[in-house]
Amino acid sequence: MGAIYVDSSVNRAKINLDECVECGACSRMSNETLNPHLVRSVRSLAKIFRFRFEPEPDVCPTSAFVIDDLPYPRIVRRIFSDPLIEHTSTGIKGRGTEEVKTNDVAHRVSVGEVGYVIEFGRPGVGVRFHHIQTMTMALAKLGVHFEGKNPITHLMVDRSRGTLKEDLLHEKILSAIVELKTTTEEVPAILETVEKVSKTIDTVVALGVSTRCDQTGNDPVLAPLLDDLGYDSERAKTNLGLGRVTNTRNGEGNISDEHSASVR
Amino acid sequence: MTNTLHRYGKAAGFEDDYILFAIPCKGKNDEEAVKRLKEFLEICARHHPVNMGNSTSGAYRPSQELHPTIHWSRNTKADYNGVIAAVEKIGTVAAVFSTRKKAEECLADLIEADLGLSINMSTSVEGAHRAAENCGIHRHSVEYSLGFLDPHDHLPNSQVLELSTMCGHGMVSFNLARKMLDMVREGRRTTDQAVATLARFCPCGVYNPERAKRLLEESRKRQA
Numbered sequence: 001m002g003a004i005y006v007d008s009s010v011n012r013a014k015i016n017l018d019e020c021v022e023c024g025a026c027s028r029m030s031n032e033t034l035n036p037h038l039v040r041s042v043r044s045l046a047k048i049f050r051f052r053f054e055p056e057p058d059v060c061p062t063s064a065f066v067i068d069d070l071p072y073p074r075i076v077r078r079i080f081s082d083p084l085i086e087h088t089s090t091g092i093k094g095r096g097t098e099e100v101k102t103n104d105v106a107h108r109v110s111v112g113e114v115g116y117v118i119e120f121g122r123p124g125v126g127v128r129f130h131h132i133q134t135m136t137m138a139l140a141k142l143g144v145h146f147e148g149k150n151p152i153t154h155l156m157v158d159r160s161r162g163t164l165k166e167d168l169l170h171e172k173i174l175s176a177i178v179e180l181k182t183t184t185e186e187v188p189a190i191l192e193t194v195e196k197v198s199k200t201i202d203t204v205v206a207l208g209v210s211t212r213c214d215q216t217g218n219d220p221v222l223a224p225l226l227d228d229l230g231y232d233s234e235r236a237k238t239n240l241g242l243g244r245v246t247n248t249r250n251g252e253g254n255i256s257d258e259h260s261a262s263v264r
Numbered sequence: 265m266t267n268t269l270h271r272y273g274k275a276a277g278f279e280d281d282y283i284l285f286a287i288p289c290k291g292k293n294d295e296e297a298v299k300r301l302k303e304f305l306e307i308c309a310r311h312h313p314v315n316m317g318n319s320t321s322g323a324y325r326p327s328q329e330l331h332p333t334i335h336w337s338r339n340t341k342a343d344y345n346g347v348i349a350a351v352e353k354i355g356t357v358a359a360v361f362s363t364r365k366k367a368e369e370c371l372a373d374l375i376e377a378d379l380g381l382s383i384n385m386s387t388s389v390e391g392a393h394r395a396a397e398n399c400g401i402h403r404h405s406v407e408y409s410l411g412f413l414d415p416h417d418h419l420p421n422s423q424v425l426e427l428s429t430m431c432g433h434g435m436v437s438f439n440l441a442r443k444m445l446d447m448v449r450e451g452r453r454t455t456d457q458a459v460a461t462l463a464r465f466c467p468c469g470v471y472n473p474e475r476a477k478r479l480l481e482e483s484r485k486r487q488a
């Protein structure tokens with residue numbers, strides 16, 4: 001995010017809190033517990049002689065990073081940015097979903113259907129919720145059905161209009177996913193809308209589309225369609241179909257994305 | 265978050281990048297799943313992965329309270345046993361392989377073990393299709409990456425993107441990737457040291473140090 005900078009007026013590193021998405025990467029890096037006065041003195045001396053000690057790039061010499069307790073709405077930044085956070089008390093149900101990763105067991109996307117994973121802010125740019133809302137409102141106008149078990153859907157105040165909670169709109173996060181499902185026929189209209197709206201929002205969008213393969217493990221529908229639409233799908237996540245129901249206690253219809261460790 | 269789907273690069277550039285991951289589905293196959301997740305990782309560890317992870321830590325990890333001598337003697341080795349031992353909760357576990365052969369051999373053992381968990385492969389579309397065929401199974405579902413839409417030119421050059429997008433959660437920043445490219449080009453770090461630094465930021469253990477090493481080597485030669 002480029003949130004950490006040296007404030008030359010006080011000669012100290014600071015974090016730009018408006019840009020910081022609370023991802024926690026800085027606080028997790030390796031550290032030493034050296035005396036800050038000693039470290040600053042050595043650095044000042046080195047500066048005078050125009051040389052620079054080249055330490056390990058991922059070691060904080062003074063263990064300077066401390067994770068703050070965050071109030072709402074800022075806590076939402078952490079929920080959507082820190083991959084290690086657990087968020088049982090926030091009321092927001094997870095940051096990721098199972099998508100087609102468990103489709104062999106959960107049957108989320110069937111033959112003839114297409115799932116979309118529209119991810120904002122990634123890689124490395126970040127996004128504010130009002131940018132996401134611009135997209136969800138445009139998609140809602142197409143009459144799409146937003147995936148119910150998705151964290152962004154949980155933040156919607158009106159799913160039919162795609163509007164998000166107002167007090168979150170200016171919060172910045174590392175990334176978030178909007179998920180929906182349509183028929184194959186609707187693919188061109190959805191992708192066209194996503195491309196068009198992405199031009200109006202100041203972030204990056206990563207796009208994923210999924211489908212169920214046929215009995216022979218082939219995809220005779222979506223792959224050729226994407227090809228026709230000019231998309232280059234070089235990489236994929238492939239569910240190999242080895243999952244099955246093994247639970248003896250829980251019955252059917254109890255599928256949830258609320259794993260005790262978040263779904264990644 | 266789709267942490268392995270959107271790696272930047274062309275299909276040919278994923279010849280050394282095969283990720284196998286297992287995920288339980290709550291209410292369907294999550295009873296006693298921790299045991300089976302560990303078993304998944306144990307099987308993977310036998311096939312010489314280049315990284316492994318359990319959703320909270322990878323085989324390359326940061327360390328606390330280091331001694332200053334660390335700047336001259338840093339460990340750059342992977343710790344697979346630590347990853348397996350630390351699986352305590354239901355979540356996703358993953359292993360990264362640098363050849364399709366190793367990934368296929370591992371997949372064959374996983375099919376044999378019949379863990380009941382959903383198992384996915386993240387690599388090129390073709391690579392996963394062939395791996396499934398060679399192991400005698402059919403693909404169930406596919407999620408295609410259609411890449412990035414960046415009409416406002418936020419993204420850096422392809423070398424930085426290839427290195428940083430290997431942590432799909434965005435924990436390997438563009439600036440860190442740039443720094444490692446520079447340090448290797450200028451001979452200030454070896455490729456082994458640089459990739460260990462990059463991989464330590466990826467808490468899911470899906471960063472591919474072998475591919476990163478190749479990319480760093482290529483970038484050094486491109487400069488020459």
Ligand code: SF4
Nearest residue numbers: 020021022023024026
């Ligand atoms: S929490 Fe993340 S965004 Fe904020 S300063 Fe640390 S690394 Fe940067």
